[in-house]
Amino acid sequence: MAPSPCARCKVNRALILRPKNHQRLCKPCFIATFEAEIHHTITTNNLFQRGERIAIGASGGKDSTVLASVLKTLNERHDYGLELILLSIDEGIKGYRDDSLETVKRNAVQYGMELCIIGYDELYGWTMDQVVEQVGKKGNCTYCGVFRRQALDRGAAKLGVRHVVTGHNADDVAETVLMNLLRGDLPRLSRSTSIITSMPSAIAPPKASGPGTSGVIGKNTNHGITDVRRSKPLKYAYEKEIVLYAHHKNLDYFSTECIYSPEAFRGSARTLIKNLEKIRPSSILDVVRSGEDMARLVPGNEDAKRCEGACKSTRSNLPSAEEEEEGAGGCGTSGRSTGGEMAAMEAKLLHNDVASAQVLETEITLPARPRPRNGQAHDRHAHTPFTNEPPSAATSSGGQRHDRIDDDTTPTTPRPKSPTKKRSTTHTLPHPPKTQKPAQKMGQCARCGYLSSQSICKACVLLEGLNKSRPKLAIDIQLDAAEEAGRC
């Protein structure tokens, strides 16, 4: 093929084919365009305020490394006036984080940013290696995932930082949209598409928790009431372009899979996303945009709520970190889904055949039905995508992903009881301006004060189980360790 010239400068040879619009760009033009688009995302969504101190959730992986690099560049180029720091979570898996933390340490030097590393041991009293020792390798991703979802907020609260940015990219969001759509979980679909999530987290534990019952977590996080805002500046950036940006800018990043999750590839929604991209590259952003459009139709969505008082959703549209990344798997630092979920989903769809074409109406008209807890998909038939499993199998699996533990089975997340079947149409217009946030209706964890739809948050539930079988001595040690934490 004859080399084609860059569509922007018309001079250099094009090296990059942009998935979103098939534009052919040379290296400097690609880098400039990529950065300009992130800048556009930041400014049009008012992500940052001057003087803000912002923690970049940094794993040493491609997404967070690119995020740090781009934010540093833009902060200087456009004088955002931000103070950027790197915040890394150490799950305490020997050999897994060592290399990636070394990468983050080099990034801190390369970008001249302060780096804070906070361990699961500091936050929860348990390293993942200790958890695995206790519960075995099966199911440990549940712990890792639940702990991870809270870790950045808890870490930020410890540092007194009120805004965490993460490297979630368009592929991640598209994957979450698809998963929630297939699940028919429209409220979550709505929440997962928002670029900013605002949530009070790590609120000082309620007085009720005495010393004996003490929130194991609360002990660590009572650094005052904090509102931690989360945002995803790379939400519209293709994973492909993130990797190409890292390559062409010679960024120093690290890639590995969680060693406890060797099956992370198979049968995943990620694979579907990548196959879609191969057939039609624009489909990733199309899915993201469709997710946003559908989110506006969801009863309980803040837009919808304002246009009709009849929508009595008891839940806020704002996600908590706990569930924001539900679509993402337990392991994988960018919130990657794990294997088997598509298979589980497929089984569920077979079981639930009404769901196929009319997800929206199905969601609105059918009562929520509790799903059985037993027989988690992860263990059962996790790696049999698109099989013809009989409905009975689907029933027993409940179509659950392995790291979903309680959200769907509790009555605290009621579906909106909409009396009219065609309500969806009334939500399509008009969209009022997104000025006021709905009142935050979620409760706090009674143990640790973390924002949660449950009376006790997932992390505390898991910790309770872990701590029960651990000698008292160990807990004391862990609490002491927690006291001296906060070194950043």
Added chain:
Amino acid sequence: MPDTLDITVEFTGGLEMLFSNQRKHAISLPSREEDGNPATIAFLVRYLCQSVMKDRRKELFVLDDTVRPGILVLINDADWELEGEDKYEIQKRDNILFVSTLHGG
């Protein structure tokens, strides 16, 4: 035409794990396929699977006889989609980079 093409093949983004944890490989690729046609990327990928890759999980690199979706291929730093994808005819001293986008971010 010489019998082999000396090229550089690189694996990054986690793919190096499938190739003896080694990023850069100097490869002497037969310049013609079995049927006499010039060596292409498709031929290279088959060659890599047969002769270089020791890891048994071939499906993490190749699916349906082509590079797995989610793995980018750069030919001398250019997206292979600009170069004819797996039909590109390999030239001597080419640098072929396979980079996975699938690994943890």
